[in-house]
Amino acid sequence: MWQQIMRVRQRAIWSWEGFVHVWRTEGSLAQWVVANVVFGILAFVLPLSAGERGMLLMGGIIILGVECMNTAIERVVDDIGTERRDAAKQAKDCGSAAVAVTAIGVGVGWVCVLVGLAV
Template sequence: MLNQLRRIKQRAIWSWAGFLHVYRTEGSLMQWLVANVISGGLAIALPLGTAETALLLMGGVMVLAAECVNTAIERVVDDISTEIRDAARQAKDCGSAAVAVTAVAVGVAWVVILIGLVRG
């Protein structure tokens, strides 16, 4: 049991180190954090149901996760070679697309929830 707790602790340390790396090296993460503060604040302040609020908060966190994965893809591609290659560009573009699609999903959720709020 103690060994399992140590493993969990180590995984948390590695995960935090990864998040800090993305925070320090990718300006877009800061932009997403600001967007999350605004979105989360609105989700909490508006008269939304618990599930709607949870969905919006979770969606924002998923955008942050996608940004972390995108950064991981970029680092691996750059580590393999600094040469400009079609496959490298495509991998990076796909990672970026994952972030964009996740963000669009949150935007769609906001639109649907706000329409329901207006319709009352």
């Protein structure tokens, strides 16, 4: 049992170190955190159901996770080599697209919820 607790603790430490690395090296993560704070406040101010609120908050957190994965892709690609390669550019562009598509999905969720409030 103690070993399992220590493994969970170690994984939490590694995860935090990864998040801190992305925070320090990628300005876009800070922008997404600010957006999450703003939209999080909005989610609690608006008269939303618990499900709507949960979906919108979860979506914002998922964007942070995808931003971390995008940074991981960039680091691996850069570690392999610094010369310009089509595959390297495509990998980085796909990671960036994953962030954009996720953000669009969350934006669609917000639009649906806000339209539902207006009706």
